[in-house]
């Protein structure tokens with residue numbers, strides 16, 4: 284009997300990372316979900332991540348605590364207001380203030396450490412280069428560079444024991460494609476959370492870049508968002 288291969292799956296509890304986790308599971312991996320409590324203002328997403336990990340039968344779920352408010356600078360980790368109601372063109376024009384310095388590098392580094400401990404060769408991340416918010420660490424060339432680095436940086440990589448792969452099944456999909464895929468996979472999207480700036484009850488604001496991208500994706504896919512008010 285062949286052992287089931289293990290994968291570490293970055294899981295924020297949003298639409299993309301939830302769909303990504305479901306794809307990893309569909310492809311036969313035992314999934315170890317990894318979330319971060321990094322001082323984000325939308326910390327409520329961690330509850331979504333826990334529900335999603337459970338619903339999708341993750342083999343494990345860890346929440347790493349690292350306080351990126353120490354450095355601040357992002358609207359997600361400081362008192363800088365989250366931009367609201369921005370038109371598509373403005374979103375695409377520059378790296379927004381919701382960019383968290385080096386966030387994906389930090390997250391993938393923790394995923395790499397856990398993968399090595401688990402003997403997992405695969406790390407899944409739901410990054411998306413098409414309908415994204417202009418973040419440089421969501422681009423394919425960044426992911427390729429990280430994968431190269433991962434194989435130079437780890438015992439698993441240099442002993443040739445494991446060829447580490449950073450898997451990004453959503454990287455070339457639009458938000459609408461991701462919504463369609465989630466529906467195909469029969470995911471319960473009411474469990475997910477996308478908003479950067481939810482109200483105290485955890486309800487989405489409807490106006491931040493993340494809410495607007497989500498809204499556009501559901502509208503283009505012709506699917507009703509269970510979180511829409």
Ligand code: ZN
Pocket residue numbers: 477478479480481487488489490491492493494
């Ligand atoms: Zn929002």
